[in-house]
Amino acid sequence: MKILCWNCRGVGNPATVRELKQLLVANDPDIVFLCETKCHSNCFPRIRYRCRMDGCMAVNAEGKSSGLALMWRERVKVTIQNYSKYHIDSLVNIEDGEIIKFTGFYGHFDPILKKHAWDILKRVKRTVRKGWIVGGDFNAIRNNAEKEGGRRKPRNSMDEFCEFLEELSLTDVKTKKGWFTWSNNREGNGLVKERLDRLLVSDGIINKMPFLNTSVIHQSIEDTGKNLGQWQYQRYKSMKAKINVLEKKIDNLIDGPNSERSSKLLKSIRDNLGHLSLNREFTDKEILAAFNQMDPRKAPNIDGLPGSFFKEHWHTLGVDVLRMCHETLNNTKNVNSLNETLLIMIPKIDNPCDMTNFRPISLCRFIYKIVSKVLANRMKEVLPSCISLNQSAFVPGRMIHDNMLIAHELMHHLFSSKNGPSKGCVIKLDMSKAYDRVEWDFFENVLLKFGFSDEWVNKIMCCVCTVRYKVKCNMQLTDTIVPERGLRQGDPLSPYLFLFCMEVLSRMLIDAQENLRIRGIHVVDRLDSYLGLPIPIGKKRSKAFKNVAERTARRINSWSKCLLSYSGKEIFIKSVLQSIPTYAFSIFLAPKTVLEEIQSMMCRAWWGSGDNKRNWNMLAWEKMCHPKGMGGLGFRDLRLFNVDLLGRQVWRLLNHKDTLCYRVLSSKYFPDRDVFHPKKVDRPSFTWQNILKAACILYDGFDWCVGNGRNINIWMIIGDSKAFRDRLSKWIEACIRSDFNSKCPRCGNDTKTLIHALKDCPKARAVLEDGGFNNMLLEGVFVTCTDWIEEVARVLDITAISDFITVLWNIWNSRNNRIFRGAEEEAKIIWERASALSKDFRIFNLVEVPLLPRTRVDKKWKKPAPGVIKINADAAVKERYVYFGLVARDCDGFVIGGRMGTWNKRMDVLWAEMNALKESIKFASLNNWEKVEIETDCADLVNHFKKRNNDVTSIGYCLRVLFGQTEQFNFFDLLWAPRCCNRVADLLCNLARDKSCNMDFNMDYPLEIHDSVLNDAIN
Template structure:
C-alpha cells in the first residue's frame, strides 16, 4: 500500500506492508493529528495481527487519530451480501479492536459495498474499506464525509474522505429556536408575558412571532455566547487562584466557581435540546454525550439535494422546496374513489351514530390542554421554532388564546378520516398472522384474484396501492403461467421471498442465531465505545434500560431468541456498563445475573432478556386465552387447536416458528394459572389447578374408588 500527500506537512512515523503511520503537522511542523492507513491481513488465521496493530498504534499516541483503508473484515452481516455466512467471532474481534481504539465509523455516501467478487453462480459483495476516527479527530473535522465510488476495473471501489467545510446556510438569517436554558432566568416569563400582551388583537401566529423576536433580543443580551463566557470565566478563575489568596480573593473564587457551574449547566441544557437524547435527562452531567449526539444527528439529517421527477439532481433551496411540495401533494391527493357500500358490505359497524356525534363535538379547553401536556417537551419544534415546552411552561399566559384558536380551527374545514388502526389489535397480531401466511405459502397454497382484492381495498380505504413499489411472492403450488399472468396484470415485480415485513424477516431458516443476529448488531451500535467514555454512570444505566434493552422487545414478542445469542447481548451490555480504559478493560466485579437483581436486593435492576423473552411470549398466549375475538386467535385456532383451547393445544405438525415460540411459553402460564371456582362445570377436578391458597394447587392422588371423570 502507499500514501501520497501534497501541500501538507507530514512526518512518517512507521510503515510496513500492512500500514502507514504519519503525523499531520501545522505550519510550525507541530503534529496536530495522526493518519493511519491500514491493509488488514486477508487470512482468517492472521486477522488478529490487524487488530493488534491498530491497538498498538492507538495506545502509542495521544493525538487525534484517523484510521482508513482495507481492513478485510465487516462490522456485521448487514455489510455482506451473498456467499457463506461470516463467523461471528471474526466480526466480534473487529468490533473489540474498534471499541478499544475509541473510534467512530465516519459513515459513507454511495453504495454500502466496497468490494465484490463474481462467480458463475453468485456475486459476493462486502464493505471491507472504511474510514474511522476517534472523538478528538471528529471534533477537528465535524463536517467530514466519506464517498464510496462505483466498483470498476478492480474488485475494490475507491473511497474518498472529504474533510468538508461548514455547509452554507440555506435559509436567510438564523432560524429561531426556543431554548430550554432560557427558563433558568426569572426574566424569561416577563419577556414572554409583555410580548404576548403587546400583540392583543393580532393573529396567534403574529403574536408567537412577536414573542420569538423579543426572546431572541433578550437572550442575546442575557446569555450571549455560552462557550465564550465559559472560557472567559475559566480564565478569570485561573488568574484569581494563581495569586496569593486572602479572604477577599477567596470569596471572588467562590463566586467565579458558582458562575462557571451555572454556565456549564446552561451549556448542557443547550446541547440536550439539540441532541434529542430523550433517553437521558437534562442535568445529568453528560454535556459531551449530548454534543456528539447532536453533531451526529445534524450530519445524518443534512439534505444536500434531491432528485426531481425527471431524475435531475437539484441542490438549490427553491428547487428542493418545490420537489418536496410536489411529492407530498401528489402522495396525498385523492382520486375520488367510489363504491364504498360494496367494499364495506358485511363489515360490522364499530362506530355508532352516537359515538360519531361525540367524536365530532368541539373539544373542550381541558381536552386541548391535556393533549398539549401529553406531548414530549423536547421533540421537534414547529415552523415557528417553538417546542411543546414553550406552550407548557407559559400556559398560564397564552393558554386561553391557544384554546380559542384551536376551537376556531375545529369549527372550520374539517377532514375526518377513518382510522387505519383496528381496536384491540396489536402490531404483533399483524406480524403473527403474516408469518402464518408466509409459512403456509412455503408449505402449500394457491393463487387468488389479487387484482379484485387490491381494488376493493382501495375503494374501502381511499388509499391507492403503489404497484411500482409492490413485490409479489408465490407459493410453490402456483404454476409458471399463472405467475406470469398475475405479474403482467398487476404490473408488479416477482421475488422469491419478501425480505422483511413489519421490520421482521419473513423466512426463519434453520440457524436461528444467524437470523436474529441483527439484534446483537443493533445493540452494539447503540453501545459503541465512544459513548461509554462520554457518559456518566447514571447516564449509562439509563441508556441501557431505556434504549438498549428496549431494542429486542418487538422481536421477542413474536419469536423465541436463542439463549446463546441472548448471552452475547448480555456480554455487550456488561462490557459497556463496566467500561474500559485506553489500555485495558476494567474488571467485571459482578456477573450479569447479579446486576439483573432489583436494587433492593443489591442489583441494578437491569432486565434479564431470557426471562423477558419468555414473559412476552407467555403474554401472547394469555391474550389467546382471554380474547377469542381477534383475527390472530381465529387464524391460530383454525390451524393448531380447532377443537380445544390454547392451553390444551398441541405443538402440531410442521408448525411455524412463531407458533412454536408461543406454544413453548405455555408452560410458564401453566405454572401460575389457577381456576377461580364458579359452578365448577369447566374444571377437571383431578387434572386442573383450582385449590385456593399458597400451597399445592392440584388435588393429591385420588382414592382408588374415586370418579376420575370429574
C-alpha cells in the first residue's frame, strides 16, 4: 500500500492540479492526503474526477487558509471515522483483509492552535485498536538536525513536540531518500530548510511491515529533472540545425522553379496539419470554453432546463456534464438521446397567413449545444483556409461589413462609369428556406470533397442526421417528426456548415461566369437595399437614412405606453435606442440632420411622459452625453459614435490586408501606400469619402513609435559620430584617479580607513558617546576594524552587541549620505534612529505572543510570499508637477529599499501611475531582484495592463514595452490594492512634494513613513 501526503498550499490553481496528477502518475499511491487546500469541499468532486481517484472526503477551508482532503482508489476500502479542520481519521481495509487506521494530520503554525490540534490527535489515539499510521504536515521539528539555515528553534518547543510523540507511542519513520520537506526557496545565506512533514507509525505496523519506508518526492523530481536535462541535451542538441535545414527546404519549395509540384506538396502538408488539429482529443478546457460562450438566457428545450440552470448548479452538475461531453466527443457515443429538438414557429411578418411566413427556430438541449459549440469552435480553426474570400459571415477575421463596402463600390462604379451601365451588371441572389433544403447526402459529399477525414465527417453527420423534432403549436406538442434533410436554425454548428453549401454555389457561379453559362436574369432599374442597408446612396442622403429614424420612432412609440422610471429610461435609451443605428453607422457617415433628428427623439423619450405634451428639457443633451463622473449620464454622442465605428473600418484596412475588401479598396484608392495616403480619384464613392474622414481623425491620434530601433541612427543625431567615438574609446587613467579624494569627507583627515570612519572620526565618535559607550571601548589603537569589534564583543553582552552593530551601521549610512547627497545629520539624530531600529528589530523577532493584541482589519496590506519582493508604487499630480514614491518590502514586511522623486512635466493621473510603474521596474532591475510583484491603487492601470495585448492605445503600447522589460525576472505580477493598503507609497509622494527632491534609500528609510511601515508589518 502506498500513501502520498502533500501540503499543496492551495489546490484551486490549475497548475497545482496538473502537478498533483503528475505525482499520481509517477508514484501510483492508494491513498492521497492533502492539507492547506484553501478551497471549498464542493470543488473536490471535479478534482477527484481529473485525478482518476475513486473516493474522496474533504474539509472546507476557512477563508483562504487551511482545508484538508483525503482521496483513495477502489482497490483499498476506506471508511471515514471522524474529521476536523486539523485531521481526517479513517479505517483502511488492505488487500489481505487487515484493517489499519490512517489519520491525515495538519499541525497549525500558531503555537496555541498547534497544541489544540495535538489534543485532537491524542483523543484519536484512544480509539486505536490495531495498527495506526499518521501522516501529514506537523509544522514542528524534534531537534536542530531537522533544520538548516536561519535562526534556531527554541529548545522548549522541540522538547514539547518530542513529548507529544512519546505520548502517542508512535515512531517517526526515517526517509529512505531526502530529508528536508520545506524550504523558503532563497539562495545563499538566506536559504532555510526544515523537516516539517513526516510519517508516524505504531509498533504494530512496524512488526507487520518490517520493510516500511518513506521518501521525499520533490528531491527525486529534482534528480529526474537533472537527468532529463542531460537526456535533452544529448537527444536534441542538433535539433536547431535540423529545423533550419527544414525551413530552407520549405523556402525552396515556395520559391523554387517547380511551383506546381511545390504547391501540391505544401497543400498536402497543410491538409495533414488540419486533420491533426481537428481529430485531436477534446479537452476539459475546450468544453468549458464552449460552456462559457453559451447564452444562459436562451429558451429551453422540452426538458425545461435553460443554460442558467447549468451555470448556477455547475458545482454539482459539472462533473457529469463533462463526462457526458467526453463520451460524446471522444468516444463517439451516439447523440440520439441529446438530439431531441423542440420546433417553434416565429412569424416573419405582422399577419402571417402561410407557412412560408414563419421561420422555424430549433430549441436544442443545452448539453447538445455544448457539444455542438465545441465542434463549431474547432471547425472555425480551418474555415479561413476552406472558405473563399467571397464569403465574410461567420469566418474568423472577416466582417459582414466588408461585403457592404464592396457592394457600394460596385454600384458606384456602375453609376459613375462614363460608358454607362451597359458595360456591366450586378446580380443579387436571395434564397428561400435555405437551411431547410440542404440535402444530407449532398452535404456529406461536400465535406469529403473538401478533404475532411472520415472520423470528423462522421461526428458532424451524427449531429445533423440524428435530429428528432416536436413542434409546439397552441401550447400543444405534436408527435415526433423524423426529418430527412435540412439544417436547424438554433444549432450552433449550422451557420458554419451552411458556409460549405454556399461555397459550392459560389464556385459554381464563378465556373458559370467563366464558361458564359449564366442566362435568364431578371433586370430591374434600381436596387433598394442589400444586407438591410440602402444601395446605392444618391444625392438625397437624408432620405437613405430615413429608415433608421423611422425604426427609432417606432421603438419609442411602442415603449411610450410603459411607465418607466428614470433608471428604466436610461437602460432603454442605452441598450435599445442607441443600438438601432449601429449597423448603418459602421458603413456610412450619417448626415447631420439625421443625427439631430434621432438625438431629439431620444431627448423627448428621456424628458417626456408619454402623453405627447411638450416637456421642459432641464439639461442640454450634449451635457447628458458626458460621463457620469463629469456630471452627465453617459449617453452616446451619435456623431462621435459614428466616427468611432468608421474608425474600426480604417483599422481593419491597416491590419487585415488579406481580405477581399482590402484588395478592392486598395487597388482603386491606395495601390502604393496605405489608407492614410490615398491617391486622388475623381468622383470617389460615398463609402470611401466616409472612411477617408474617419481616417483623418484617426491619423491625428497616431504617434510615431521607436519600435526595435533598427531604423534609428543615433550617431547621426548627436552629430559627428567619429569624433564622439574617439572620445569614448580613450580613457586617461590619471584623470580618473584624480577624481577620487583620499581624505576623509567629514573631518578632512588624511587617513581614509574603515576604522577611522567608524571609530576615530570626530563625527562617528560623537554618535558613540551619545549612545553611552564609555572611553574604555573607544580608546586604544587597533590596526583593523575587525580587531576593534572583537575586543568590544568580549566586554558587551548579546543585546548590547546588537545595539552596537546597529549604531555602526547607521554611522556608515550617515557617512554615505554626506558623500552622495550632501546631507549632514547631527549625532543625536543618528543615535535615535539606531535605537528605534534596534527596538523594532526585537519586536519583529519575538517568539512569544505579541505584547499588544492584533486587531482584525478587513482591508490591510498583505505581505508577499517568501522569496518575493513587493513594491508599492503611487503617483500624485499637482498643477504641472508629478510626484511619485515607491517602497520595496520582503515577506516579513521589512523595508529593503525605495525611491521618491519629482517630474517637472504635465500629465494626467493614468500616465503618472504608469511612469511610477516604470520607475518600480527600473528599481527592481537595479537591485537584481528575481521575483517581484508591484501593487498600485490605480485600477485603470491594472486593467490596461491585463488587456495590454488587445489595447491599441498609446498607453497599451507603453505597457507592452514595460512588460517586455520584466522578462529578466523569474516572477512578475501587477496587482491592485485599495488606497488604504498603499499608504506608505502615498506618504512618500507627499514627502517628495514637500521636500521637492529625488532620493533613493535602502533600509534607512525616512522617519515620516516609519509608523505606516510598522503598522503594515504588524498587521
